[in-house]
Amino acid sequence: MTDTPLPDEVGEGPPIHLPPSISDVEPVLSVRTPIRLEYDFIPSAAAQQYLRAYASKRILGNRSPVDGAVFVPPRGVDPRNGVVAAEMVDLVDRGHVGSFCVTHLPIPGRKDLPVPYVSAWIHLDGADIGFLGLVAGCAAADVRIGMRVRAVWKPDAELGATAENVLHWEPTGEPDVPVAEAGNRAWALKQAATGGGDGA
Amino acid sequence: MREVAVVSSAVYQVEALTFTTDVQLMVPLINEARSAVGLTQADIGFTCSGSSDFLAGQGFSFVQTLDAVGAFPPISESHVEMDGAFALYEAWVKLQVGEVDTALVYSYGKSSPGSRRDVLAVQLDPYTVAPLWPDAHAVAALQARLLLESGAVSAEGLAEIAVRSQHHAVGNPNALRASAGATVAGVLSEPVVADPLRPSDIAAESDGGCVVVLAAGDRARSLCERPAWIRGIDHRIDAHALGVRDLTRAPSAALAAEKAGARDDRLDLAELHGPTTSQEHILTTEMGLGADTVVNPSGGALAADTLMAAGLVRIAEAARRISAGGADRALAHATSGPCLQQNLVCVMEGE
Structure with a gap:
């Protein structure tokens, strides 16, 4: 039996010996096995209501039946308590920067997003959690926690039932929310005032 | 060994959850199972879930579903990318360690947004089998054909299993395929889906979820009048590659079953997770279930098969x-896995 060792480039380890019947075939060095699965994704009733309202420049949130906390976007539940939150509330398209991040690395293929860009948790007036968005209309270095911002919507003709209707959030020029009361700190203060949990 | 029991459960299975998210499905189910024994999440020592990102079409999808639990303040929690029965095994081990006395186990599957037959192909060997995209029915049919040709069972024998399931499923609100009038002749007259399997040989696909609450020792006795004590639980695995296994076994x-003590005493009933009649036949034979054991009084997985939950549903039904x-x-x-590759057996008793 005349075994044929495979080429060295196969890798480390002892040589592999093939039986004569396949000793002259080209060695398999790699395989590609593409995986593709398709899904028909249907948004939940809460998400559908939210997206349809968003197409007409309205921002909806869910109010918790437990303590009235408002979550945006609405998911139909209060995740802290594991209960249904069906009540919808309209929120204004204004708020403040709760926290933010300045990114200096470009996203490949996103020519519309020149670096540096600022992504931020926007705490809408009346909401109890942040809402992710881009901050523009000022230098990245000028963005700060507590800065008041408002939505810059796409032109009406380009609005749709998608998450992309707000181009970015721009400074309003109003006085800042004090850092001690900004973002999730507002939640902690509210919890302390009402004798709720630790509100971390 | 610490005594651990199932003290509560909740099951919901339907053909398709079109407008209901996983979270919205699980909120009422989790609350139902917890409140049935007067517990809130604050009373739960450990939470473990089972689900699959391949059904959700989204990575880390189980994290979103924690919204249904009420995981605030933060909880002790874990997840398996397997059927909830295997999550229950993890919770049982956690209870054995002794640091907690209660555990919440849940699992869910919403396969209707995708093609379940294709999704299941990605659990096969990724180099030589999965690239062929054999659908789940075809893989199960290979096994059924080998079983029939081995003489271990006849086509009529498989049809009898389908008929028994449909009869038992009558009265089970979570069963999708139930019929008091099902007959062997009727099943055998159905056109084959994947030769030799007919529609009644293959589990009815469902979306849904299941929740089980476990408790240890006297805590279980205080929560439930008659806890279902887990006397043995064992998980064993055969080779993954279909070509190296005798698929009739x-x-x-x-x-x-042996390690879980299944044959140590008489069994009143067995809830088997056999996604095809042929697989249910193999399981009955391998576990040596006798005529005095009622197999699948709920109709079993044939009546409603929620991926990632069907095994936990079996535990809930038996308990x-x-x-x-x-x-x-x-x-x-x-x-779990193709052609009964992995098997978990849980033996429970009343007191």
């Missing part, structure tokens, strides 16, 4: 019958 099912006083000793089984 499931040695891991036999071993798991519920013990707690209701209709059974003293029951076996529940869960499988």
Whole structure:
């Protein structure tokens, strides 16, 4: 039996010996096995209501039946308590920067997003959690926690039932929310005032 | 060994959850199972779930579903990318360690947004089998064909299993395929889906979820009038590659049943997770279930098969019958992987 060792480039380890019947075939060095699965994704009733309202420049949130906390976007539940939150509330398209991040690395293929860009948790007036968005209309270095911002919507003709209707959030020029009361700190203060949990 | 029991459960299965998210499905189910024994999440020592990102079409999808639990303040929590029965095994181990006395186990599957037959192909060997995209029915049909040709069972024998499931499923609100009038001749007249399997040989696909609450020792006795005590639980695995196994057998099912103590005493009932009639036949044979054991009084997975939950549903169904006083000793089984590759057996008793 005349075994044929495979080429060295196969890798480390002892040589592999093939039986004569396949000793002259080209060695398999790699395989590609593409995986593709398709899904028909249907948004939940809460998400559908939210997206349809968003197409007409309205921002909806869910109010918790437990303590009235408002979550945006609405998911139909209060995740802290594991209960249904069906009540919808309209929120204004204004708020403040709760926290933010300045990114200096470009996203490949996103020519519309020149670096540096600022992504931020926007705490809408009346909401109890942040809402992710881009901050523009000022230098990245000028963005700060507590800065008041408002939505810059796409032109009406380009609005749709998608998450992309707000181009970015721009400074309003109003006085800042004090850092001690900004973002999730507002939640902690509210919890302390009402004798709720630790509100971390 | 610490005594651990199923003290509560909740099951919901429907053909398709079109406008309901996983979270919205699980909120009422989790609350139902917890409140049935007067517990809130603050009373739960450990939470463990089972689900699949391949059904959700989204990575880390289970994190979103934690919204249904009420995981605030932060909880002790874990997840398996497997059927909830295997999450229950992890919770059982956690209870054995002794640091907690209660555990919440849940699992869910919403396969309707995708093609379940194709999704299941990605669990096959990724180099030589999965690239062929054999659908799940075809893979199960290979096994059924080998089983028929081995002479271990006849086509009529498989049809009898389908008929028994449809009869038992009558009265089970979570069953999708139930018929008091099902007959062997009727099943055999159905056109084959994947030769030799006919529609009634293959589990009815469902979306849904299942929740089980576990408790240890006297805590279980205080929560539930008649807890279903887990006397043995065992998980065994056969080779993954279909080509190296005798597909007419499931040695891991036999071993798991033996290690769980299935044959130590009489079994009133067995809830088997057999996604096809042929697989249910193999399981019954491997576990040596006798005529005095009622197999799948709920209709089993054939009546409604929620991916990632069907095994936990078997445990819930068996435990519920013990707690209701209709059974003293029951076996529940869960499988995972192609052609009964992995098998978990849980033996429960009333006191």
